Amino acid sequence: MTISAIGITKRFGDFVALDDVSLEVAGGELTALLGPSGSGKSTLLRVIAGLERADAGEVIISGEDATGRPARERGVGFVFQHYAAFKHMTVRENVAFGLSIRHRPKAEIAARVDELLHLVQIDGLAERYPSQLSGGQRQRMALARALAVEPKVLLLDEPFGALDARVRKELRAWLRRLHEEMHVTTVFVTHDQEEAMEVADRIVIMNEGRIEQIGPPRELYERPGNEFVMSFLGPVNKLGDVLVRPHDVELLLEPNGATTVALIDRITYLGFEVRVELELRNGRKLWAQTTRESAAPLEPGKTVHVRPRATRTFDGDGVETVPAGDSPWWDRRVTMEVHHS
C-alpha cells in the first residue's frame, strides 16, 4: 500500500504552505514528516488524507488516483493531535463508528471492536466516555477507531503532541511495536526530532513548504545535506560557517597542537550528560556535550583546550564543502584576531 504525492502545491492566501512537493512512501513503511511549525508537514498529511484540497499536484494511494476523491473514499485512517474523540459516544461506539455506518452485522462489529481494544490495550474501558479517559488512552482509542475500517494507509498528525513527556515516550515505543506487528503503511507528523528518530524507518525533513532531505534516521544525522537538516536533527555550534555538534567538541586538559584555548563559562549537570559552555579567545561561544567523568576535572572560570572531532561546512546553496586554506577550524573568518597560546 504505497503513497505517492506528486508536485503538491498548497496556498493559504499569500502563504505558500507547500511548494511543489513530491514524496513517495513505500508499502509497510513507517515514515515521519519532521519539521518546524509552518513547514507544511501537517498540510501535506492532510492533503494526502483528502482533508485539504491541493492547488496543484496529484495524490496516488496504492496505485489509485485519489486526487479528486473525498476523504471518505480514500481508505485512510487518520489520527488527530487532539484525539477528535466523539464525545457523546462510549469508547466502544467510537471504535465501532466506521463499521456501523457501513451497516456491518452487530456481532461482527462487537468482535472487531473487542479485538482492537485489546490491540491498543484499553480492553476494560469499552463502556467509558472519552471524558473519563486520560490523554494517552484517548489517543489509543482514536488509533483503534482509525484501524477499525482497515485503512490502506495510516496517517497520524502529531499524535503525541498533546501528551505529557512520560506518556509520550511510552506511546512512541508502543507505536513502533504496533507497527512491527501490523505493517500498515504509516506516515506521522512530528516536530520532535527525537520522536522521529526513535520511531521512523525513514524521515522526511521539511522546511518552508519544501522537502529538505529524505533518509533513514542515522543517515540523516551522519550525512545531513544542508545546514538546516544538520541543525534541526540535533544541537550544533556555529563558528563562522563551520558547524560542530556539541558531542564532537573534545575537551583536553593539555594543548596538543590542534587545540585552541577556551574559558569555561558554566557547567550544567543533566545526570549522565554534562553541558560545558565555553568562550574562545576570539570571543566566540560554543558548548560541549560530555559525560560526568570527563567533566569532573573542569571548573567554571578555568581554561580548557578544545578540539573538534568532526566539523561540517555548507556553502550558500546548502551543499557541503571542505574548508579551504590553512586557517584553523575555529576561526576561518577572523584569523587576525586569534591569539594562539
Added chain:
Amino acid sequence: MRRSRSGPAALGAGGSRAGKYGLRTIALSYLALILVLPVGMVFYRTFENGLQPVLQALVDPLTLHALYLTVAIAAIAVPLNTLFGVFCALLMVRRRFLGKSILSVLIDLPFAVSPVVVGLSLVLVYGRTGWLGGWLAENGVRVIFAWPSMVLATIFVSLPFVVREVVPVLQEIGVDQDQAAHTLGATPWQTFWRVTLPAIRSGVTYGVILTTARALGEFGAVSVVSGKIAGRTSTLTVHVEERFQQFDLVGAYTSSLLLAVIALVIVLSMTVLRSKEVGA
C-alpha cells in the same frame, strides 16, 4: 497603634460577613419586588374568589381558542426557526463567504427592533395596500389580520435564539470530530446526524427552549398584525389584554396564570436538561 493594626483585619472579616448577608438581602429584595411579588399577586388575585370562576374562565371558548392559537403558532415558528438556526449557525461558523458580517447583524436585528415596529413593518409589506399584500390578496391569500401574519411576526421576533446558542458551541467543538467521521467513511449527511448534531445538542436544546418561551409570550408584533379578533386572531397574550380592558379581571388573571404555568414548565425542563448534561 494596635487598634489601627487589628482594625482593618477585624473590619475585613466582619465586613465580609456583613457584606455577604447585605448583598444577599439586596439581591433577594430586588428580585422579590421585581419578580416574585407581581407574579405572586397574579396567583393570589386569580384564586381570590375561589376555584369556580377560574375554571369557568378556563373553559371559556375564547380562552381555549387563544390557547390553541398560541400553541399552534409556536408549533410552526419553533421548528422553522430551529432548522434555520442550525443551518445558519453552521454556515456562519464553518464557511467563509462574502456578506457574513451583514448576515450576523441581520440575525441580531430582532433583538434590537421593537416588536411593535416589527408588526408595523409586516403590515407595510403584507397589508392590503402593502408591497406584497396586494398581489397576495388578489390570489386569495390573506396575511394581515389572519394567522399567517402572526406566524411571521413570531418567527421574526424569535429568530436569533437558536443561532446565538448554537454558534458558540460549534466554535468550541471545532471541525476535528467531523473530519474524523469523514476519514472513517461517513457521508456529510451521516456526519451531521451522528456527529455534529449530538455534539451541538445542548446549544440546540437551549435555543429551542428560549425560542419557544419567546414565541408563546410574544405580544407587541402579534397584536399589531392580528387585528385582535376575539375567537379568531387572539393569542393568549392578546387575550389577557382584551380581558383586562373589559374589566374581566378573573379572565385576565386566569389567562396570565396559564401563560405563567407554561413558562414555568419550560424553565423547569431547561433546568432538568441542563443538570442532565452536567451529570453526563
